[in-house]
Amino acid sequence: MKKSGQKIARVDEKPVLELRGISKSFGQMNVVDDVSLDVWPGEFVSLLGPSGCGKTTTLRMIAGFIAPDEGRVILGGKDITEVPSYRRDVGMLFQSYALFPHMTVRGNVGFGPRMRRETSSVIADKVRWALSLVKLEGYEDRRPNELSGGQQQRVAIARVLAGGASMLLLDEAFSNLDAKLRGRMQEEVRELQLRLGIATVLVTHDQEEALAMSDRIVIMNGGKVEQIGTPKRVYSSPSSLFVADFMGRCNRIEGTLHHDDRAKAWYLDCGPSGKIKLETIPHPAAREGEQCQVFARPEHLSLTQSAKDHEGDGLRGRIERLVYLGSRSVAYVTLEGDVPFQVQLPNKPGLSDEFSVDGPVVVVPLPGAVTPLPK
Template identity: 45%
Template sequence: MQAIKNDVEIKGAYKQFGSNVVLNGINLDVKQGELLTLLGPSGCGKTTTLNLIAGFLEADEGDVYIKGKKVTKVPPYKRDLGMVFQTYSLFPHMTVYENLDFGLKLRKVEKSEKEKKIARALELVKMSGLENRYPRELSGGQRQRVAIARALVVEPELLLLDEPLSNLDAKLRHELRTEIKRLQKEIGVTTIFVTHDQEEALSMSDRVVVMNAGKIEQISTPTSIYNHPDTEFVFNFIGKSNCFEGKIASVESRKISVQVDHDIAHVDVKNIMGSDKACHAGDEVKLYIRPEKIHISSVQETSTSREFHKAKITQLNYLGTSWEVDVLLLGKPLQILTPAFDSSWQPGSEVYVGWNPSDLMLIKK
């Protein structure tokens, strides 16, 4: 018998609502025990993908497999999964205990076993002792913990989380995403998490699926998604970025020289985004670089690894752990994030900015 390598597989899923194509032939594998995040802007198809896996929607074309079994026509209640929604979806007339007991009753679990499972689930989400409270007596964070416990108490093979933290304040979101990651690793349940929040996706996931307009742009680890994006969309959607336009002056074995106005920037040949990797002199290109990858100094520095250019400060913003410095370089705005600060910097001050060629990303226009 062939071993099952993936807990979930989507093959060629196509979904259309009216004239709007929501999923355009996506293929996706979810590995056993991993936390996989579907990330993208509103309307990109991530929630539709989750609903296909849950069984709330059926694809116009394509199939869904769970544990190697085709479940395309199988109703949600027969798919052995737990789901947590954005809006908690707790029964308001039931206590915390009764909310958790609901799914166990449907599965006809014996009373003594139910009590153990409920106690364990509440302990996992740090809600022990609140069994007799009603949802209205709980904070938003507590209600979401109960919703997670209710999904886990039935010991599902698959846990689906649809924007579960978006209704919470920033501090509570940070706290709960840490808890979800801890829980997922402790229990080992395969988990699919949907969010539009890049920080959530990068901090929680084993792998991230970046979606756009019904297609998958890239699937990779958080570090690869951030540092080695496959497409221009991924680079722009994840984190902040600066962009320059230029024309290739020359192509060598290890670097590409790009004419940007009257200056030359060098790019590592490994840092070409997009499907067309063949670059030639005269090609019009865009250069991208992250704000935190740029070094700023009051004096011209000599460095074998960095290229420095003269710039002028236009604005300074203090962010607590870093400074956001806006400069004008080659007549174009550039944003820099730096932990260091020179008291002589003021709007209008001339500075030198530099970067490593390996931190520049290139894509053909």
């Protein structure tokens, strides 16, 4: 997917959106707790987290559908915390698309300008422009029930664009589409967003979607922000145990730190399964014999059947299950000491099946793959 890379704010640039310590409770439940965030011009930000983490409530407070109990919402430098939703300069794309079934595509897309009593010629120009952006010229006279799911979503996007909003809000906008169409629509929306340079906030529970589309990701848990960073940062350098476990698959193992003076290297002694070399020490004051927990992503590991080639840098175990997933296979390994591990194996043409279920293996981390977990 084409991406612009991380949005870097200029010194003289101001955020499009500022959330200043917003909180929201329903009864005794704190759904959103002291969330602050800046979204910069042209930036694509995803609010990511499990169900009930507060991401949708946060988006609805930005849109004006829910009022925060505490904190402020600032859009374009203006405090809009008390401004009703229909007066906010944001466009909202719902999970259900919320198209008017009795209206044609032309009527749906032109609804916003028509409610603002713009002239017929201006409305026609905006409808034509918006439909050209989403590649739906010639569909003006069709009704929503005559369109596919992807086409309905394009109409919903065109309606938001024709409204002229300075910011786009996407609420689980791709979840109703099948996997292949979802990927294509993610690409189209991201490229359109880059072309228009419109700041966008997406709510999603799909980690791959957030990684593929975002300049930055806001990971939420229990109403709080766990970490904000680029996709690479939150995946490779999680700031908490929750983020490490939530982002992708995560192998965790605990052991005792050991420093090899001759090799000038730190190792983690994992007991009966073996030991692994650490490229990064857990902290500057690390000492011999200290307990430490580390993690490694399954795609950053390899398997071998020869233990002697990896003395002192590998974990012994047995394959419990192999799952074929097309481009890759996943080996479910139980290390000696009864520690579960997952290893992703690329499926390359012309290679026979190298590993068998219940066969002994050694899990070998790639350089830099093992990272100390935060306390």
